[in-house]
Amino acid sequence: MCGIVGLYLKNRALEPQLGKLFEPMLLAMTDRGPDSAGFAIYGDEVPDGAIKLTLQTHDADYDWEKLVAALEARLGSRLDWFQNATAAVLKSTAAEADLRGALADIAPEIRVMSAGQSIEILKGMGLPTEVTERFTLKNMQGTHIIGHTRMATESAVTMEGSHPFSTGADLCLVHNGSLSNHFRLRQELRREGITFETENDSEVAAGYLTWRLQQGDTLAEALDHALQDLDGFFTFAIGTKNGFAVIRDPIACKPAVLAETDDYVAMASEYQALSSLPGIENARVWEPDPATLYVWERQ
Amino acid sequence: MKTVDLSTASVRELNQALHGQAQQLTERDWAITHPAGKHNIGVGIDEALKIDIHGHAGYYCAGMNKKANVTIHGNVGVGVAENMMSGSVRVKGNASQSAGATAHGGLLVIEGDAGARCGISMKGVDIVVKGSIGHMSCFMGQAGRLVVCGDAGDNLGDSLYEVRLYVKGAVKSLGSDCIEKEVRPEHLIELAALLAQAGVDEKPENFKRYGSARELYNFKVDNAAAY
Numbered sequence: 001m002c003g004i005v006g007l008y009l010k011n012r013a014l015e016p017q018l019g020k021l022f023e024p025m026l027l028a029m030t031d032r033g034p035d036s037a038g039f040a041i042y043g044d045e046v047p048d049g050a051i052k053l054t055l056q057t058h059d060a061d062y063d064w065e066k067l068v069a070a071l072e073a074r075l076g077s078r079l080d081w082f083q084n085a086t087a088a089v090l091k092s093t094a095a096e097a098d099l100r101g102a103l104a105d106i107a108p109e110i111r112v113m114s115a116g117q118s119i120e121i122l123k124g125m126g127l128p129t130e131v132t133e134r135f136t137l138k139n140m141q142g143t144h145i146i147g148h149t150r151m152a153t154e155s156a157v158t159m160e161g162s163h164p165f166s167t168g169a170d171l172c173l174v175h176n177g178s179l180s181n182h183f184r185l186r187q188e189l190r191r192e193g194i195t196f197e198t199e200n201d202s203e204v205a206a207g208y209l210t211w212r213l214q215q216g217d218t219l220a221e222a223l224d225h226a227l228q229d230l231d232g233f234f235t236f237a238i239g240t241k242n243g244f245a246v247i248r249d250p251i252a253c254k255p256a257v258l259a260e261t262d263d264y265v266a267m268a269s270e271y272q273a274l275s276s277l278p279g280i281e282n283a284r285v286w287e288p289d290p291a292t293l294y295v296w297e298r299q
Numbered sequence: 300m301k302t303v304d305l306s307t308a309s310v311r312e313l314n315q316a317l318h319g320q321a322q323q324l325t326e327r328d329w330a331i332t333h334p335a336g337k338h339n340i341g342v343g344i345d346e347a348l349k350i351d352i353h354g355h356a357g358y359y360c361a362g363m364n365k366k367a368n369v370t371i372h373g374n375v376g377v378g379v380a381e382n383m384m385s386g387s388v389r390v391k392g393n394a395s396q397s398a399g400a401t402a403h404g405g406l407l408v409i410e411g412d413a414g415a416r417c418g419i420s421m422k423g424v425d426i427v428v429k430g431s432i433g434h435m436s437c438f439m440g441q442a443g444r445l446v447v448c449g450d451a452g453d454n455l456g457d458s459l460y461e462v463r464l465y466v467k468g469a470v471k472s473l474g475s476d477c478i479e480k481e482v483r484p485e486h487l488i489e490l491a492a493l494l495a496q497a498g499v500d501e502k503p504e505n506f507k508r509y510g511s512a513r514e515l516y517n518f519k520v521d522n523a524a525a526y
Contacts, residue, residue, distance in 0.1 A: 271357060275336045285392075
């Protein structure tokens with residue numbers, strides 16, 4: 001199974017409440033995914049030329065201060081950073097490759113969850129309520145957010161196997177479904193230079209999109225190719241720097257429902273995840289068509 | 300009238316109260332408030348109750364219904380009225396996938412659109428959709444009638460048995476062994492009665508009829524020798 005949810009705010013006045021509006025949506029999908037949960041929140045954007053990395057560790061007592069000091073010494077520049085439970089967000093004006101290189105040298109055990117100007121991916125094992133409490137989702141602000149509750153079928157329940165998966169700068173993916181050709185596709189993508197951290201089928205979908213985008217595809221083109229090359233069941237929600245997109249496979253076995261008001265666009269695996277949103281009674285609520293791309297982006 | 304508020308009562312409590320009416324009828328008229336997309340609302344009713352659900356319902360709403368008349372004043376999720384035996388279910392909004400799946404009898408009316416697989420494997424139910432229906436609708440439909448006032452998606456009526464399909468709008472594609480058929484006077488009478496029963500103001504002459512060509516393996520008497 002698995003549950004996926006997304007919330008994109010059209011009304012900027014709601015941005016301080018993004019986490020508060022989104023938390024009940026994610027928790028409503030606990031029945032569909034009690035193993036682990038995660039979300040990608042967009043906001044607190046760093047300026048052009050700067051980069052924001054979200055890092056995560058399994059070690060609750062990890063000494064982030066020591067890591068940051070070592071990174072600053074290596075890079076020769078100051079890092080702006082904060083810790084959130086088992087994660088830390090680093091903001092830097094160093095080149096992304098230098099920052100990643102230094103991190104891989106100094107602390108290879110640290111996982112980079114996301115990179116970009118706006119995105120922060122936070123995820124982990126446990127009931128969705130444990131994950132949202134861990135990272136204090138309800139106090140978070142931002143422009144849009146997508147999330148996932150996981151009931152694992154294709155690979156192990158781990159923090160790394162939780163969604164969302166990063167697919168490039170400020171891009172990420174959550175997946176409900178299962179892919180049949182992920183083994184072969186992973187091999188092919190490895191030959192193309194894409195790296196994978198898990199045996200997870202959804203990570204292959206994320207890697208596939210990363211590869212297509214590297215080939216010069218727009219997001220719409222990459223998803224169009226995905227419809228051809230991914231064999232299996234999927235409803236994807238894709239977070240982008242300025243919005244989010246939803247696409248279902250041509251057979252549309254996996255559920256999805258969309259809702260739109262003047263204030264927001266929301267998606268969920270089931271309507272009950274939308275029922276806590278303000279004004280949902282009068283929202284336009286509909287089921288997205290199969291093999292059809294839906295995109296909402298702030299210009 | 301008895302009102303059950305699902306923001307305080309559980310779906311199980313509601314359904315047990317409704318099931319209890321088959322043993323001892325104390326209330327025919329029920330209103331259900333704050334459904335909030337919950338699943339399994341009004342599943343397994345076995346008494347001629349009148350039920351109004353005020354809001355959006357989740358999966359399998361009014362599934363296995365017998366005798367009751369259920370109206371959902373909102374949208375419904377997957378499998379509304381699945382396996383219905385008799386009575387009626389009316390959805391004022393849209394329905395998700397597999398509306399009326401495997402239903403044996405009764406009338407299902409969807410005033411909005413229905414998603415994919417509407418009437419899949421239907422076994423005698425009548426379904427009237429005022430809007431459009433999604434792909435693979437009426438797959439392996441065995442008996443009953445499906446009326447669509449809007450359009451139908453891909454592969455309508457694939458591997459159909461005896462269901463009669465009436466579609467007013469465009470059919471994106473017909474499934475295997477499904478063909479357009481002549482509309483004879485008895486079909487216009489049948490369709491007029493269905494539209495009237497569903498309270499839909501459409502002219503029967505504007506619909507096309509589709510059905511099984513009966514060319515698949517199971518329809519060939521020669522194949523009986525295989526057993």
